[in-house]
Structures are given as C-alpha cells and as structure tokens.
Amino acid sequence: MNAKQEFEVVGSRPVRPDGLDKVTGRARYGADLNMQDQIYGHILRSPHAHARITQIDCSQALAMPGVLAVMTGDDLPEPGGRVLGSGEGAIALRDLTPMVMSQGKVLFHAQPVAAVAATTPELAAEAAAAIVVSYDVLPGVTDFHAALAEGAPILHEDRFPDRQPKEPTNLAALITAQVGEPDTAFEQADVIVERTYSVPMCHQGYIEPHACVARVDGAGRVDLWCCTQGHFTVRAYTAAVTGLDEGNIRVTPSEIGGGFIGKTTVYLEPIAVVLSGKAGRPVKLVMDRGDVFRATGPAPGAETRVKLGATRDGRLVAADVDCLMDTGAYNGNPAGIPAFLATACYKLSDARSVGRSVYTNKPKIHAYRAPSMPQVTLAFELVVNELAAELGIDPIEFRLINAVEEGDTNMMGARYRRIGLRECLEAARDSDHYNSPLAAGAGRGVAMGYWINAGLQSSATLNVSADGHVAVLTGSPDIGGSRASMGLMAGEVLGIPLEHIHPQVVATDAIGHCDVTGGSRTTLATGQAVIEAANELVAELCRRAAAEWQVDAEAVVWSGGAAHHEQQTLTFEALAKRAGSMGGPLTVSRSLTATSAAPAFAVHICDAEVDGETGRTTITRYTAIQDAGKAIHPDYVEGQMQGGAAQGIGWALNEAYVYSDQGVLENPGFLDYRIPVASDLPNIATQIIEVANPLHPFGVRGVGEVPIVPPMPAVAQAVFDSMGVRVSHLPLNPPTLVAARNEQDNQGMG
Amino acid sequence: MNRALNKTAVQATINGEPRVFLCAPGQVLAETLRDELQLTGTKIGCNTGDCGACSVLVNDRLVCSCLVLAVEVEGQSVQTVEGIAEGGVLHPVQQKLLEHGGLQCGVCTPGVVVAAKALLQANPDPTEEEARYWLAGNLCRCTGYDKIIAAVLDAARCMREGAAS
Numbered sequence: 063m064n065a066k067q068e069f070e071v072v073g074s075r076p077v078r079p080d081g082l083d084k085v086t087g088r089a090r091y092g093a094d095l096n097m098q099d100q101i102y103g104h105i106l107r108s109p110h111a112h113a114r115i116t117q118i119d120c121s122q123a124l125a126m127p128g129v130l131a132v133m134t135g136d137d138l139p140e141p142g143g144r145v146l147g148s149g150e151g152a153i154a155l156r157d158l159t160p161m162v163m164s165q166g167k168v169l170f171h172a173q174p175v176a177a178v179a180a181t182t183p184e185l186a187a188e189a190a191a192a193i194v195v196s197y198d199v200l201p202g203v204t205d206f207h208a209a210l211a212e213g214a215p216i217l218h219e220d221r222f223p224d225r226q227p228k229e230p231t232n233l234a235a236l237i238t239a240q241v242g243e244p245d246t247a248f249e250q251a252d253v254i255v256e257r258t259y260s261v262p263m264c265h266q267g268y269i270e271p272h273a274c275v276a277r278v279d280g281a282g283r284v285d286l287w288c289c290t291q292g293h294f295t296v297r298a299y300t301a302a303v304t305g306l307d308e309g310n311i312r313v314t315p316s317e318i319g320g321g322f323i324g325k326t327t328v329y330l331e332p333i334a335v336v337l338s339g340k341a342g343r344p345v346k347l348v349m350d351r352g353d354v355f356r357a358t359g360p361a362p363g364a365e366t367r368v369k370l371g372a373t374r375d376g377r378l379v380a381a382d383v384d385c386l387m388d389t390g391a392y393n394g395n396p397a398g399i400p401a402f403l404a405t406a407c408y409k410l411s412d413a414r415s416v417g418r419s420v421y422t423n424k425p426k427i428h429a430y431r432a433p434s435m436p437q438v439t440l441a442f443e444l445v446v447n448e449l450a451a452e453l454g455i456d457p458i459e460f461r462l463i464n465a466v467e468e469g470d471t472n473m474m475g476a477r478y479r480r481i482g483l484r485e486c487l488e489a490a491r492d493s494d495h496y497n498s499p500l501a502a503g504a505g506r507g508v509a510m511g512y513w514i515n516a517g518l519q520s521s522a523t524l525n526v527s528a529d530g531h532v533a534v535l536t537g538s539p540d541i542g543g544s545r546a547s548m549g550l551m552a553g554e555v556l557g558i559p560l561e562h563i564h565p566q567v568v569a570t571d572a573i574g575h576c577d578v579t580g581g582s583r584t585t586l587a588t589g590q591a592v593i594e595a596a597n598e599l600v601a602e603l604c605r606r607a608a609a610e611w612q613v614d615a616e617a618v619v620w621s622g623g624a625a626h627h628e629q630q631t632l633t634f635e636a637l638a639k640r641a642g643s644m645g646g647p648l649t650v651s652r653s654l655t656a657t658s659a660a661p662a663f664a665v666h667i668c669d670a671e672v673d674g675e676t677g678r679t680t681i682t683r684y685t686a687i688q689d690a691g692k693a694i695h696p697d698y699v700e701g702q703m704q705g706g707a708a709q710g711i712g713w714a715l716n717e718a719y720v721y722s723d724q725g726v727l728e729n730p731g732f733l734d735y736r737i738p739v740a741s742d743l744p745n746i747a748t749q750i751i752e753v754a755n756p757l758h759p760f761g762v763r764g765v766g767e768v769p770i771v772p773p774m775p776a777v778a779q780a781v782f783d784s785m786g787v788r789v790s791h792l793p794l795n796p797p798t799l800v801a802a803r804n805e806q807d808n809q810g811m812g
Numbered sequence: 813m814n815r816a817l818n819k820t821a822v823q824a825t826i827n828g829e830p831r832v833f834l835c836a837p838g839q840v841l842a843e844t845l846r847d848e849l850q851l852t853g854t855k856i857g858c859n860t861g862d863c864g865a866c867s868v869l870v871n872d873r874l875v876c877s878c879l880v881l882a883v884e885v886e887g888q889s890v891q892t893v894e895g896i897a898e899g900g901v902l903h904p905v906q907q908k909l910l911e912h913g914g915l916q917c918g919v920c921t922p923g924v925v926v927a928a929k930a931l932l933q934a935n936p937d938p939t940e941e942e943a944r945y946w947l948a949g950n951l952c953r954c955t956g957y958d959k960i961i962a963a964v965l966d967a968a969r970c971m972r973e974g975a976a977s
Contacts, residue, residue, distance in 0.1 A: 077910045084918030085906040087853015087893035091919055094852040184836070267953050269857040269865055270919045319855070319919025320953050351858040542916035542954060697913030697959070704956030705916065732862035732951060740944040740957040 065692065065754040065761030072554045072760060075697045078546035079565050080317075089317045092273030092289030097344035100275060101130055103330075103337050104186035105347070106176040106193050107357065108168040111423040111725025112202035112215060115166055115195060118176055123189040128181040131340035132193070133333065135165035135175070139305040146302055147295075151518075151577075153327075157392040159303050161359070161426050162332050168197075169217055169391035170425050171726045172356035179337040179345045202423035202725045203232070206363065206388040209422045217391060217421040232421040234393045237401040239473045242412030247380035251371025255449045256382075259441040260791040261774065262718035263363035263388060266430045267709075267737045270319020271354045276334035277344035284311040284338075288331055291321045291539055292578030296331055297570050303332040311335075314569040315539045322709070323429040323767075326578045329358055355730035359428020360719060362387040362396045362419070364437035368404075368445045376455045376463045381405050381413035385438045389419040392426035399434035404442055406472045406512040407483065407663065408464045415473060423725045429580070432513045432767035436710060436774050440792070443509040443775035457508045458491045458665075465510075482689030482753030483510070483663040489749055490665040495685040503671055504682055507779025510665045511771025515764035516581025517656030521574030522548075522591035524599050526648035530558065530635035532599075534565040537576030538588040542705075542766070543698030547585045548592050550694050551760065555596035557623035558634050574653040582764025585694055586755075587656035593759050595652035606644045607632045658757035662764055664688040666707060666772035670780035674803060677796035679715055679781055685747040686772075691755040691763030703769045704746040710773020712738040714781075718793050824885045826851070827895025835882035842866040844882035845892060853893040853922045857951070864950035867923035868892045874930040876949075893922035896929055904967035904974075905929055914963035916954035923950050928964045936972055940965060 083089040120132040141155035159165065163174045176193050180186035201215045208214055209232040216230050248254060274288035284306065290296045293313035301308035318325060330347040338345040349358075369382040385400035397417030404415045417434075450460035465483045466472070490496055490508065500506055523535040534552050538544060545565035553560045576588065600620045607625035608615040610632065619626045624633040641648045669683040686703040693699040716736045720728045729735045754761030774792065782788050787802045819834040826849060835844045840859070845851040845868070854877055857863035861879040868877045869891040877892075896903045905928040908914070915921045924947065931938060931946040938946065943964050944957070952960060 075913065078913070080918075081910040081915070082902075084915055084921050085902065085909050085925055086897055087851070087922045087925075089918055090852065091855065093856065094846075268917075269863055269951055269953055270855070270917070271857065317919075318917055319857075320917045322953070351860065351863075543913065695913075698916070701913055701916050701955055701959060704958045705954045706956075708956035709953070731860055732858050733860065737951060737953060738956075739948040739951060740961060741941075741948040743944075743957055745940075745961075746956050746958050 065756060065758055070554060071560060072550050072692065072694050073696065075695060076546065076560055078543050079549055080540060080545050091270055091319050092316045093348045095275055095287050095316065096346065097275050097277055100344040100346050101179050101181050101341060102183040102186045103177055103179045103334055103345045103347040104183065104190040105174045105333065106190040107172040107353065108164065108175050110168060110197055110199050111171040112200040113168050113197040114200065115164065115168065115175060116198055117196040119194040120176065123178055123192040126189050126192065128185040129178060129189045130343060131179040131337045133177050133336045133340065135163045137336050138163060138165065138303055138332070144302065146298060154393065155302055157426060158299060158327065160392060162303050162329060170423050172353060177333045177337060179341045204422050204424055204721045204725050206386060206420040206422055209420050217423065234389050234419040234421050235397045237397045237417045239401045240414040241473055244380045244382055244412045244414045247412030248371045250373065250379045252374040253449060253452050254369065254371040255445050255452065256367065256369035257441065257445050257448065258365060258367040258790060259444060260365040261363060261437045261440055262793060263360050263424065264713050264717040264719060265355055265360045265735065266322035266324035268320030268322060268324060271351055272330050272349040272358065273347065274330050274334050275344055275346045276331065276338045278335060278339040282310055284335055286311060286313045286331060286335065287316060288313065289316045289318045289325060291318065291323065291325045291541060291580050293539065293570055294537060294575050295326060295578050296328055299328040300331045300335055303328065304335055306335070312569055312571045315567055318539050318541050321541055322431045323433065323580045324359060326580050327359065327428060352730040355735060356727050357425050359394065359426055361430035362389060362394070362427040362434065362437065364388065366400065366438050366441035368441040370445050370449055372449050372453060374453065376453055376460050378408055378410055378464045379412065381410050383415040383438065383442065385417050387417065387419045387434065387437065388422055388424070388427065390422060390424045390426040394427040396427055396434045400438040402474045403435065403472065403512065403514065404438045407466060407510055409466055409470055413473060424721065431706060431709065431770045435511065435513060435771050436713065439511050439771050440774040440778065443772065444778060447779050458487055461510060462487050479660065480753060480756050481661060481663060482751050485751045485753055486663055486665040486687045486689055489687045489751055490667055493667065493685060495667050495683060495747065500669060501671065501682065503784060504669050505780040505783025507668045507776040507783060509772040509775035509779065510663065511768055513582065513662050513768035513771060515659045515662055516583040517587050517659035518577035518581065518583055519655050520576050520588040520591040521651065521653040522588060522595045523573055523651040524552065524595045524649065526638050526641065528639055528641070530638040531562045531564060532556065534563060534592060535568045535573050536588050536592065537568065537573040538584045539567055539579045541579050542701060543695060544579065544584045546698060547589060547694040551589050551592050552596045555593060555600060556634065557621065574651060582662065582766040583656070583659065586658060586758060586762045586764050589694065589762060590656055590658060590759060591652045591654055594654065595650045598652060599648065599650045602648065602650065603634065603637050606637060610644070658755065660691065660755040660757055660763050662689060662768040664768045664772055666776040668776040668780045670777060670784055672781055672784045672799055677799035677803065679794060681711060681744055684744055685749070686769060687749045687751060688765065688769060689751040689753050689763060690765045691758065692752055692761035693750050694760065694762065696750060699750055699765050700748040702765045703748045706769025707746050707773050708738050708743055710770045711743065711777055714774045714777035714792055714794060716793050716795050820883055822883055822886050824887065825889040827891055837883060839882050840878050841880040841882045841885060842877035845877060851892050851894050855919055855922055864927060865920050865923040867926040867950065869926060869930060872933065874927055893925050896925055903929055904970045905932065905964060908963035908967040909960070912959045912963040912966065914955065914959040920950055920952045924952070924960055928967070931964065932968050932971060936968060938968060
C-alpha cells in the first residue's frame with residue numbers, strides 16, 4: 063500500500079469536538095457520575111508490606127446501620143493458571159486478581175484486603191475500620207538487589223523462574239536475546255565503554271484518580287461506568303476477576319483524566335461489581351491520591367549495564383546489555399522489552415541483551431508510556447555519548463553513522479520498512495538549537511529513542527442522519543485529542559464540513575471490539591477503521607448515485623462531498639436526505655486487526671544548568687524532534703511530544719518512589735512526589751518529521767509513547783556536561799548532585 | 813443522630829446565584845460543590861491542595877476548594893469553572909485553550925481556567941515567567957504546559973486589545 067500524500071483537511075488544526083465540554087467543566091470524568099439510589103464503597107488496605115492473613119472478621123462492620131455489604135478475597139474465584147489476552151498484552155490472572163484484592167497473603171503495603179458498601183462515604187470508611195484482620199507479619203524486601211540475595215524473603219513459594227526450577231527465588235523472569243557473536247566482535251573494537259545506570263520506580267502520575275460506579279441488576283446484568291483507557295479490557299478483566307460472564311457486563315467509559323497506560327487494567331471495578339451484587343444497589347468507588355501512588359501499578363525501577371564497542375571510524379561493532387527490573391509483588395512482564403529492543407536504534411549485527419525482573423514487596427508494576435524503554439535507553443544512550451566523545455566524533459554524527467534504516471533488522475527479527483530516524487537526526491544536527499552556543503556553565507545532551515508501536519483491534523461505525531451529519535463512533539477512549547483526529551480522517555474521505563462530523567466514544571455494547579487506547583495505536587488503528595468505514599460509505603453513496611443515474615458505479619466519482627458523473631451531481635446532503643428511498647439508512651461499520659503498525663523514532667536535545675551550590679537543575683532549552691509519519695492534527699502530535707518530554711524530564715530530575723524500611727511508601731502525594739510544574743520547564747520546542755508509514759492509508763505512525771524515551775539520557779548528559787561529573791543513579795535531584803559535587807571536590811583535594 | 817449524617821445549612825452566592833445547601837461540618841468545599849450542588853466541573857485530583865484541579869474563586873480570591881471547609885463560604889461568593897463563561901460566551905482563556913490545543917485529557921483544565929482568569933484579573937500583561945509561576949499550582953501531566961502558557965498569554969493579549977478598543 064502507498065500512503066496518501068495530498069490532504070485537504072488532515073494536517074490542519076481545528077478545535078477539538080470535545081473541547082467545549084472540557085473548558086466549561088461539563089465533561090464527565092470517572093467520579094462525576096452518580097447513579098440513582100447509589101451507595102458508596104470503601105476499601106480496607108493492608109498495614110503490612112508482607113504478611114499472611116489468618117482471619118478477617120467483618121461481623122462488626124456488617125452490623126453497623128447503613129452498611130449493606132462487605133467483601134474479601136474469598137468472594138473472588140481462585141485465579142488458577144488462567145491467562146488473559148495474548149502476546150505483549152497477556153497477563154496471568156494470578157497477577158491481576160491480587161492487585162484488586164489479596165487472597166490469603168498480602169505482598170505490599172496498602173494492598174486491598176476487604177471492602178465495604180454503605181449509604182454514605184463516611185459510614186463506609188467507619189465500617190471498613192471496624193473490620194478486624196489478623197496477620198502473621200513476614201519479613202519483607204523492597205530493594206531488588208536485596209531480593210535476589212541469598213536468604214531474602216521469598217514472595218512466591220510456588221513460582222520458579224525460567225530454566226531454574228529447583229529453588230523458588232524472587233527472580234520473576236530471565237530473557238536473553240542474541241544476534242551474531244558479540245564476544246568475538248568486541249575484539250574488533252578500538253574503544254569499549256561499559257557503564258551501569260539505575261532509574262527509580264516512578265508513577266504515571268495521571269491527575270484523575272481511579273473511579274467507577276457499578277450497578278448489578280436482579281437479572282445479573284452489570285452496568286459499569288469508569289475512567290479507563292480501554293473499556294473492553296475492563297469488561298474482560300472484570301469478568302475474569304469476578305467470575306461473571308463477560309457478555310453480561312456493559313462498560314461505559316467516562317472521559318479520562320490521564321492514564322499513560324496506567325489505566326489499562328482494573329483495580330476498583332471488580333470490587334464495585336461484587337459489592338453491588340451483594341447490596342442490590344449501585345456502588346460508587348473513588349480512589350484517593352495516596353492509594354493511587356501506594357497501590358496502583360508504577361513503572362519499574364531498573365539497573366542497566368551497557369557495554370559498547372566501536373571502531374576508530376565510529377562504527378559500532380558489538381553490544382552487551384544486562385537490564386535488571388523491579389516488577390513489584392506480581393509479574394508485570396517488564397523484562398522482554400530491554401532484552402529485545404535495547405539496541406533497536408542501531409545497526410548492530412553482534413549483540414546480546416538480557417532482561418531480568420525481580421519480585422519485591424511493592425505494588426505490581428504496570429505499563430507506563432513506552433514501558434521499560436526509557437530505563438534501558440538511559441544507559442544505552444549515555445554510553446553512546448561517552449563512546450562518541452572518546453572517539454572525538456560529534457554525538458549526532460556518531461548516531462548517523464550507526465542509525466538503523468530501511469532493510470535493517472532489530473533483535474526481535476523485525477525488518478524495518480521506511481523509517482524516519484535519519485531524517486530526525488539530520489533535523490537535530492541542522493537545528494538552531496544544536497547550532498547555538500551554550501551559556502557558560504551550561505551543558506548539552508543529545509539522545510535518541512525507539513518505540514515499537516502497536517496495531518491491535520479497532521472498530522468504527524459511521525451513522526448518517528437525514529440532514530447529512532455523521533456520527534463517528536469508536537470504542538477508543540479519547541485521552542489526548544483522538545476525537546479530533548477521527549473527525550479529520552472521516553472528513554478527509556467524505557469531503558463534508560468538519561462541523562457536520564461528530565466523533566464519539568461509545569459503550570462496549572454499542573461498537574465492535576476495540577483494544578485499549580495505548581501502544582500509540584489509536585490514531586493509527588482506530589483511525590484506519592474510520593478511514594475504511596468512510597471509504598465504504600463513499601462507495602455505497604456512489605452505488606446509490608449510479609443507480610439513480612442508471613450508470614456503472616465505477617463511472618461515478620466522489621469529490622468535494624458529492625457524487626459526480628459527467629454533468630450530474632448528487633451531494634452528500636441530498637443522498638442522506640433521500641436515504642430511505644434509495645436503499646435504506648446509511649450506516650457503515652468497520653472492524654480490523656491493524657497490521658499497519660510501524661515503529662517511531664525521536665531525537666531530543668537538552669540544555670541544562672546546575673547550580674553548583676544547591677544542586678538544582680534548570681532546563682534552559684529543550685527540543686524534541688520526532689517522525690510522526692503523518693501528523694493528522696499537529697497540535698495533538700506536538701502535545702504528545704511536549705508531554706512525553708516533560709514526563710521524562712521529571713523522571714530524570716525528581717520523580718522517585720521512596721520506601722521506608724517497613725516497605726511503606728513515604729511520598730504518596732504530589733507534594734513529595736514532585737512532578738514538573740509550569741515554572742520548572744522551559745518552552746519545549748517541537749519539530750514534526752513526516753516520513754509516511756507505507757503500511758497505513760494516511761501514512762500514520764503512532765506518536766504517543768516514543769517522546770518519553772530520549773529525555774532521561776538527554777537531561778542526564780546535559781547535567782553531567784554542566785557539572786563535569788557523572789552520576790550513576792537517577793533522579794538527579796539536588797541532594798544527589800550536591801553529594802556528587804562534594805565527592806568530586808574531595809577527590810580533587812586528595 | 814449518626815454523626816456522619818449531621819449536616820449544616822450554608823447560604824452563599826454560587827456563580828452569581830443565591831444558593832442554600834447542606835454540608836457536614838468537616839466537609840470541604842470541593843466535595844460540597846460536586847456532591848450537593850452537582851457542580852462536577854471542579855475536580856478532585858489530590859484532596860491535599862497540591863494539584864490545583866479544584867481551583868475556585870472565593871470572593872475573587874483563588875483557592876483550592878479542597879482546602880476550604882464548605883461552612884467557611886457562608887455569606888461569600890464562589891465562582892467555579894461552570895461560572896466562567898458569561899451568557900454562553902466563553903472567557904478568552906477558555907477560547908484560547910481550545911484554539912491552541914492547550915488541553916489533552918482535560919481534567920486539569922477547569923482548574924487552569926479558573927486560575928488563569930484570576931491571573932489576568934490581577935495582572936493583565938503577565939510575562940511568560942509570571943504566567944508559569946502563577947500556574948505552578950495547577951498540575952498538568954499531559955501537555956508539558958507549553959500550549960497552556962501560550963493560550964493564557966494569547967488570552968491576555970486579546971483582553972488587553974479588547975479593553976483598549
């Protein structure tokens with residue numbers, strides 16, 4: 063397939079269809095719906111990071127006036143060996159159910175152990191406090207090195223890592239990928255650099271806490287409203303965790319207040335459903351901010367060792383990568399990405415990469431924007447920069463020598479089609495930013511990044527009203543402007559005014575299956591379903607016009623929102639108005655499994671200044687360059703680039719989970735878990751590169767995730783450059799940088 | 813009577829209209845606005861005054877409504893995001909946020925709208941740095957703030973030009 067090259071409305075920047083509701087406060091998010099006769103749930107959480115539950119006594123709570131239901135892990139079926147989903151999206155039910163509610167054992171602080179439903183939120187909280195839980199407290203471990211050490215407390219006595227079936231350990235997975243003969247290839251290197259860098263556990267930090275309302279009626283039908291990135295996934299997961307039939311559950315997605323792939327699972331929903339079933343009333347559950355940090359899935363902390371060898375002329379000859387990742391209490395499968403994709407930006411025919419994940423007494427990790435890729439890329443890109451410096455080669459030129467291009471293959475065995483990495487690097491090299499001198503004391507860092515991007519399943523339905531307006535229905539929650547993109551793509555094909563196109567996100571019963579808004583897939587895959595549905599609608603309109611004119615349908619041309627044949631014209635509006643007498647209502651649905659996914663690449667440049675006295679870093683200039691394939695609505699592509707860069711800057715400089723010796727998260731709020739605020743950041747300049755994805759009808763690549771991949775190494779490099787000191791662990795917050803400077807001063811004096 | 817069910821009547825002006833509502837003595841304004849007055853445009857992101865999603869104006873003063881007890885607004889005037897547009901005409905801050913793509917998920921937007929309105933009341937010609945510091949109490953995790961700041965500065969320019977003409 064060749065991507066369309068000329069566009070009428072795609073690439074313009076209209077106001078988004080859902081914008082008015084969002085600037086006036088009318089848009090309804092997870093906690094904004096109340097159902098008739100609703101009651102309120104409250105969750106009792108473990109005070110211990112590791113303990114066996116010996117008894118739960120709910121009798122006092124149940125006896126309280128206004129309390130209508132209680133539940134514990136006994137109300138959920140045993141997970142057994144069941145696995146949900148497939149491929150990268152697969153999750154074992156034994157790793158999902160206990161994140162909703164523990165069954166017999168708690169493995170992290172604040173893990174749910176019981177829940178109550180009562181007529182007011184205050185009563186529900188009082189009743190939850192009246193539940194008596196007896197624990198056998200066990201020693202815990204939150205550090206992943208300590209978890210692998212001999213004699214460490216074992217989280218799962220019944221789990222054994224791959225290829226080591228003798229003794230249970232906390233090693234959750236060990237994945238090795240290799241191409242060529244790296245050990246031999248290193249012998250050809252003139253320069254070898256080997257370093258280890260670590261990144262802390264951090265959180266997606268969406269501003270809207272999880273919330274839902276569930277109603278189970280007398281016939282067993284479930285009506286569930288919640289904020290989610292994928293209501294079809296909520297339906298499947300809720301069914302699996304509760305043991306109910308998926309077909310009896312209808313999920314309506316609210317507007318969603320951020321997710322960054324953190325809202326692609328369930329925490330509250332199965333609890334609300336079980337409580338509602340017991341109480342016979344709708345149950346609302348809203349998580350508080352502290353519990354969002356304590357008990358939903360953060361991104362894994364990681365330590366990555368990278369060894370790279372290059373020849374004098376700047377050619378990479380071998381790579382050896384070992385990435386150790388913290389998966390928390392249950393398996394979140396973080397190790398495959400570093401094993402298979404650590405080297406994905408570079409031509410490397412001899413490389414080995416190992417990904418390992420480790421159980422610790424912390425919440426199970428969950429995907430966060432390009433999951434696992436920023437952690438491993440931090441180390442890889444910093445080593446690339448150091449190697450280039452040792453060889454006396456400009457870091458962008460070094461990357462241009464080694465960057466993958468069409469025809470190259472990565473360690474997954476995937477062959478790249480046309481990609482835009484080289485174009486991004488050339489844009490960076492030629493940018494005003496890169497060619498501007500640095501202020502005295504400032505440093506500059508460059509890094510690039512890769513993300514795989516998903517395709518998966520999507521559906522779209524186009525319903526035409528008699529006055530020629532079109533409702534564009536999809537099942538992809540709009541997390542960052544995707545309704546605007548759907549409208550533009552439908553408008554491009556149909557040729558009717560954008561004001562007549564009304565994109566909507568509808569409930570599970572109202573549309574074919576859609577996988578989550580995640581994997582940078584929505585504009586690509588759901589957009590493709592919209593494009594194909596619109597093409598089919600145009601074909602039907604042409605057939606109807608042809609019948610009217612008694613000519614062959616092939617002879618009818620669609621342009622400018624009308625069917626044409628010689629001097630005859632039938633407009634979209636006319637065909638819509640006469641639909642009833644020309645073949646019936648105009649409605650088209652299209653469902654697909656997208657095979658058009660293509661990887662995304664980005665190059666970021668960061669200037670930073672570190673205050674030598676306080677250790678505070680100021681980002682003075684930042685540029686993000688990215689291949690979007692085709693930017694359908696450039697505002698929201700730039701928005702993804704800027705938002706991803708801001709998150710990466712936050713992770714580099716400040717964000718980190720801090721645990722006490724007892725395994726209690728010590729900074730479960732935005733005051734102490736400090737995400738970037740407006741005054742922390744400079745303008746983040748963007749440059750969109752458009753190298754069309756040849757597999758997609760409009761040339762789209764996913765754009766959402768790759769912008770978080772380069773920032774950590776770009777920022778770290780700028781900080782090191784500013785200070786003349788290299789630090790091996792993030793975040794590069796003031797205490798870390800002051801300590802690093804003091805150490806440097808002491809060495810200088812010694 | 814159960815302590816949790818005990819409520820106090822409060823009279824206040826909400827978005828220009830006289831209202832009477834009930835609230836528990838310990839209930840914060842944000843929850844009361846949402847649960848008693850169905851003004852769910854005010855969002856609760858943290859309930860500890862850190863995120864600014866619940867920003868409202870009390871007698872034209874910018875506050876986090878999760879840090880104000882509902883009983884404290886007795887006799888006061890409260891403006892929420894629902895009251896910012898006048899007679900169906902958007903405030904320039906709202907209009908410019910739309911035009912600049914200054915929102916992605918939109919959950920921080922109500923707080924940003926209220927806080928930016930307060931900024932432009934206090935300072936009709938803010939520098940970029942002044943706008944960034946004023947809005948430092950409104951967390952946005954999606955946008956990187958760039959387009960929000962551009963929208964607010966553009967709104968300020970429009971309001972100055974409107975006032976001058």
